[in-house]
Amino acid sequence: MTLTPNRHVKTIATVCLSGTLDDKLVAAAHAGFDGIELFEPDLVASTSSPAEVRKRCEELGLDIVLYQPFRDLDSTDREQFERNLIRLDRKFDVMAELGVDLILVCSNASGDAVADIDELAAQLRAAGELAERRGMRIAYEALAWGRTVDLWQQSWEAVRRADHPAVGLCLDSFHILSRSSTMSELADVPGDKIFFLQLADAPHKDMDVLQWSRHYRLFPGEGAFDLVAFTAAVLDAGYRGPLSLEVFNDVFRQSSPVRTAIDAVRSLGALEAGLDHALPRQRFDVAFVELSVTPTNLTTAEHALSALGFAPSATHRTKKVTAWTQHDVTILVTVVTDAAEDDSTAIAAIGFDTEDPTGFAATAEGLNVAALPRVVRPGEADLPAVAAPDGVSVFFVSAERAELDWRRDFDVESPAGVAADAGLTAIDHVSVTAPFDRYDESVLFYRSVLGMRTEEVAEYPGPYGLVRSHLLRAPQPSGFGVALDGPLLRRGKWTPGVQTPQHIAFLTDDIVAALGALPADAPILRIPDNYYVDLQARLDLTDEFVDRIRRLNILYDRSADGEYLHAYTAVIGSQVYFEIVERRGDYRGRPLADAPVRMAAHVAARRAKAHF
Amino acid sequence: MTLTPNRHVKTIATVCLSGTLDDKLVAAAHAGFDGIELFEPDLVASTSSPAEVRKRCEELGLDIVLYQPFRDLDSTDREQFERNLIRLDRKFDVMAELGVDLILVCSNASGDAVADIDELAAQLRAAGELAERRGMRIAYEALAWGRTVDLWQQSWEAVRRADHPAVGLCLDSFHILSRSSTMSELADVPGDKIFFLQLADAPHKDMDVLQWSRHYRLFPGEGAFDLVAFTAAVLDAGYRGPLSLEVFNDVFRQSSPVRTAIDAVRSLGALEAGLDHALPRQRFDVAFVELSVTPTNLTTAEHALSALGFAPSATHRTKKVTAWTQHDVTILVTVVTDAAEDDSTAIAAIGFDTEDPTGFAATAEGLNVAALPRVVRPGEADLPAVAAPDGVSVFFVSAERAELDWRRDFDVESPAGVAADAGLTAIDHVSVTAPFDRYDESVLFYRSVLGMRTEEVAEYPGPYGLVRSHLLRAPQPSGFGVALDGPLLRRGKWTPGVQTPQHIAFLTDDIVAALGALPADAPILRIPDNYYVDLQARLDLTDEFVDRIRRLNILYDRSADGEYLHAYTAVIGSQVYFEIVERRGDYRGRPLADAPVRMAAHVAARRAKAHF
Structure with a gap:
């Protein structure tokens, strides 16, 4: 058997790791990750400016591949939506300083979420136009507990109708597999419209999906989801971006970040080996x-x-x-x-x-x-x-x-x-x-x-x-x-x-x-x-x-x-x-x-x- | 203000406390409890025989007020029900050795639970006849996740129709308040048909009720339930038995049993003070x-x-x-x-x-x-x-x-x-x-x-x-x-x-x-x-x-x-x-x-x- 550990770019969301932002960056780099998703609260609490974070990542050999999350973009209240666009524009300022061009927008979980798919698409398109002017792109994700959009198929329909080059899809294995969503329709999604792929495993839990997501996610191969089949489906659809980990886990939040990062990179190595049918089968x-x-x-x-x-x-x-x-x-x-x-x-x-x-x-x-x-x-x-x-x-x-x-x-x-x-x-x-x-x-x-x-x-x-x-x-x-x-x-x-x-x-x-x-x-x-x-x-x-x-x-x-x-x-x-x-x-x-x-x-x- | 701490008999289920059975008994006695509910797995794992446990409780000044739980008594399979009666009879042997005459029977949570209320009542009556012959009594409880009986009103209807002196009701505050059941009908229940009252508080949790019950119960006054109103309703209905705690809690399972037992007895003291409007209101x-x-x-x-x-x-x-x-x-x-x-x-x-x-x-x-x-x-x-x-x-x-x-x-x-x-x-x-x-x-x-x-x-x-x-x-x-x-x-x-x-x-x-x-x-x-x-x-x-x-x-x-x-x-x-x-x-x-x-x-x- 052979492992081809460098087949995919591997990244990790800073929220997966314990410590201050610098602790997390050092740990991710030490473990050999190629880059990070920058979890906004980690930046907000950091004493380093976005430009300093960019420099630190460059020193450590880390790309910042995603800024996340941006919540509650769409709104049934038109004025609120306009304010949301201003908020988005301010985040683009921060992203420009950081040197990252992709932002995660998750489906609205609050009372003003847009239900009408054409209106939602129109708002995504408006956001896409703003993004394009700023040289940015938007990866839209269906939260499993989104109010009107909670299935990946709905998020794809919104992205498809938005029909804008700066608006694509973010697929998160937890949000999809926790809902037991089918993946068969993914073959119809053009690979280049899948802007980002977030991977998380989880144990079976009979509980509220939001709490399950926020406390019990695991790295691929540690839980009960079939991440190999899931990732294979996304790759088959033509996705060519990073394999990125986004894991909220009560224990990992308390554990040595270096150790957790090594475990995390191992999980992606094992996932790649699984994709290549390269894991040990010898007796x-x-x-x-x-x-x-x-x-x-x-x-x-x-x-x-x-x-x-x-x-x-x-x-x-x-x-x-x-x-x-x-x-x-x-x-x-x-x-x-x-x-x-x-x-x-x-x-x-x-x-x-x-x-x-x-x-x-x-x-x-x-x-x-x-x-x-x-x-x-x-x-x-x-x-x-x-x-x-x-x-x-x-x-x-x-x-x-x-x-x-x-x-x-x-x-x-x-x-x-x-x-x-x-x-x-x-x-x-x-x-x-x-x-x-x-x-x-x-x-x-x-x-x-x-x-x-x-x-x-x-x-x-x-x-x-x-x-x-x-x-x-x-x-x-x-x-x-x-x-x-x-x-x-x-x-x-x-x-x-x-x-x-x-x-x-x-x-x-x-x-x-x-x-x-x-x-x-x-x-x-x-x-x-x-x-x-x-x-x-x-x-x-x-x-x-x-x-x-x-x-x-x-x-x-x-x-x-x-x-x-x-x-x-x-x-x-x-x-x-x-x-x-x-x-x-x-x-x-x-x-x-x-x-x-x-x-x-x-x-x-x-x-x-x-x-x- | 005055506290009347001895107004009610106070008991605690052994499952509330950490340690071996003897650790639990010593802790309950030290804290001043009048007695215990004996949780069957604690007896099964004990190296002391039922007669020795009885003697130990006598030495410690503890009454054994309840043996619990007996699961899945009723059955749509008549032969299975007959086997369940034999199983019950064997538990009566153990109870006779222990010197306790009350057993908790909880509603069936498995596939063979009886849905027909008259058939259920008939089976409870048959069990009641067996109990009466042995000098025992049955307290029937609706588990919040029972298959056909999951509300206290249903358990009461079964007990009412069973119409047997050895068959009464067990009310558990968690099973009732977790389902937000109304208590108004309790006024119609004769007080002497309420054989037992189990008290537990809990924090609000948006999760599967069984997991909520088994991991997060608290002593009265520590959670979000209104145990004062609940207990008052049960007492108003004429219940005169012990105030008994049954709390499954991950932390208490790991904590010093003496400390936990003191906290537990305090919770009942505070509950009594609440019933008497005797808690501090001074500025x-x-x-x-x-x-x-x-x-x-x-x-x-x-x-x-x-x-x-x-x-x-x-x-x-x-x-x-x-x-x-x-x-x-x-x-x-x-x-x-x-x-x-x-x-x-x-x-x-x-x-x-x-x-x-x-x-x-x-x-x-x-x-x-x-x-x-x-x-x-x-x-x-x-x-x-x-x-x-x-x-x-x-x-x-x-x-x-x-x-x-x-x-x-x-x-x-x-x-x-x-x-x-x-x-x-x-x-x-x-x-x-x-x-x-x-x-x-x-x-x-x-x-x-x-x-x-x-x-x-x-x-x-x-x-x-x-x-x-x-x-x-x-x-x-x-x-x-x-x-x-x-x-x-x-x-x-x-x-x-x-x-x-x-x-x-x-x-x-x-x-x-x-x-x-x-x-x-x-x-x-x-x-x-x-x-x-x-x-x-x-x-x-x-x-x-x-x-x-x-x-x-x-x-x-x-x-x-x-x-x-x-x-x-x-x-x-x-x-x-x-x-x-x-x-x-x-x-x-x-x-x-x-x-x-x-x-x-x-x-x-x-x-x-x-x-x-």
Whole structure:
């Protein structure tokens, strides 16, 4: 695969980024954007004059491609419309100083919006004439909550009838896709009448469209819209301007603008790759998951793995790393001595085995994902690796290419130690807590760099607050999942729970057999009886079945498509635990109603321990 | 005025509070609740058996008054309904162990909901017969998003036709007021058929009612609903059960449960006081606002006050406190040496002058507001004071009662120093940043303890994130305002701005004269030219007017009712600045569109200073 990251001019609206105008410009330039849409309130609050902003943008290599927004141009009150034209003319003064010739005019959302399409076209034409005299152009956009014009087809009809060279269309993916508007008529729009294209993704939300737009927009590839199909339709219609991002998002408004800008440019890179069918489609398997533990936690971790049927299979020649294996599952246990806390544990890395490790790494690099710096000793494998936004290191390896085989630096041990196979055959998913400011960036990372797809988006209550969950899964046959579980609101001071839990969910074909055969001291989490009483009432299960899973501390859920049986271990050190999962039939997602029970049980276990 | 806090039994649903079930029970008991509604998921996740929960509640002096919720009882599928009855019977087992005899059944929100009112009544009657055999009762509630029953009138019609002694009504203020249902028909409902009353307030939200209900409910008095009128109607109908809170709120789920429970019990106390017309209606004036400064900031603060026309008028006899006065405005400047940071400044206290200081203090105490511990030396005034949830100390004083006159401990200075009166005659409002977890508690505090009313609720963008604003105002003639300005989302690491700004807004009759007469070195915040260019285009103002306010760094807004002209000082120390305000006509609220300009200007001033 190849990425052609410079195929389109890429720009970003200043409103997408946190900080003062200068913070935003520096961030956009640093991330490699070609230009910006200047959001008027950012200019109004700036201590720099328009001429100074122009100069600053030139220094930074940024074009100003659009001035926005101009609201409520048309009016049923003719005198008001004349005043609006004067207002527009004053904005042209500012634009001339800035050196930008395109202004966004959005459809009127107030009481005096013109409903008559010919009158609206006439007013747009009058504005176009004014613009032409000033050497300016107008991109007219249908707001999803416009009063008389709220569909792109209506805005096009107004532009078509205005029939003026200085009046064209602005298409905004949010306003169009939030209304589920059809795009088929776009083929009839001349490409050169599409003056501007604004891109934003969004999650599905059952709410007022204005609030949805102003608080929850996302960069392309982070939400639920099909931006590839949308952009392809606009490009097919002949649009040749920039791909520009306009995202209003409560979290991005608070996040480091440099980091957000890099995420933003990545979203356009992934969109371009999607347009070129260049995103990863290769298969991969999970070669290993690496667990980092402190010396304090090593025994606990080894005991848990051993109790779950893992056995040491290889030892690193120079580092304190041991591979624990069962069937095709390998957990690397790395002892670290520089952890922040004595009891730190973490899912440090995931290794993906693929035919083309360097291809994956090149995709990541093309998407502005930072490669991880590595210290490689002579003779050691130099494995390409990148940092996922959630803090996990992602390695690309290949068992079929000696120089990219992670086992190259390990002494493989005799398999004599493999005594207690518990039938754990694969990893169903790994769950990590994405940092609050990087949650959506994490979704984009797994989708774009690894080609994973969303299986389930949900919220569930925990004892210390609501949790949002986004489960991504690799295509079959790997089917490997990554679940991003994080607080819906950033945590406050009252959060006695584990704030950033992580876990690995192992698959088995027979959880009852697997749990039944575990040694007596396996650190399986005790599930309270109340859960089983409720379960039986809810799902009308037999006494025999409920008794069996109750004795083994197995949780259970049933959907129309299948069943999900699972059990947990205690938390090892600061934040890591294991799950054992049996999926029956075609159960999709995870039984999130069980999560609060698991969390409360972990709290109870921790408190009981604290009493000793 | 008198509060009769024990007039009604007060209970709270466990879902209102953060933590494990035991955390919730301890918090509810500590706050003085009489009992709880047991939210089933809290029991299911608990490691305590129902009998143990019962015992724990007995130890804590809590009655379990309701078990909830039971969903989807009725069904168009007769076999499903029979299974639902078995499920109900199993819940009765649990309830018998818990020692609670009332279960909440909410209207069916799924596809098999019964639409035929007689069939629904028949199914409720069958459930009622089962309940009666078990010594239980059913409180049937119309969910606002129920499929066939979504209005309380429908739920009443079903209960009426069911005509069974074990089947009554549950009224939930959210489900009723969110749908703007009328309450007039309630007079026809026999009081003893209203089995339960759940109370929740909520802010106005233009969103899906289910999401609104599950994320944004508030305690009575914290939102926009008229809970006093609602509760009065239910009591007038003859309801004699507990006043019970059922609030789903994202922030409360994350907050200290003890603190939340105290806020919750206060909300019911204020509601009872409202029912008794016992909330404060006395007038008060603002006697003083106290500013605490470090020795480092003292000169800056004194310079600012002096430049704004204040002069020292009194000095505390034993403490480092100076009163600065202009017309009726007094600012106490207190030098503290134990501040967290060298440049700490804070609005430490507000003194309210009233005819009945001890009455206000008694109201506060009756509402579980902690009195402030005070060290009073012999002969010093012992002024009643309480802690507002936003960290400000609230003093109740009286100039007409020597022992409660704050000036008692001050040596009044000669007014000779009063040279530079700038025409600042009153305080329009004080703005503070309420702690994220206590924002809604703060609203309730000012409403209930001081009888203030909401003037404006809004959101505005700042350079580092969205800000929510709630402006409360005392009745005329004081008209004193408190604005709670806080981040919409809890701040993350990228927040270079002042995180908890506070300011005092002084009123003047003539801001142009006031600003024009200030000394040249008055620390007035410079407003960028871009603001004035935009202002002129937006509001079609004359060159002359705009030039005049531009030279004086005055910001301007106009509404249908009046005008608002204002200017700011630089930030003094860590977080405090001053605003000078002229209101013309009947301008309501504040010009929040100016806030981002002010914030960016403060950032620019701070950065410029950092360069020296």
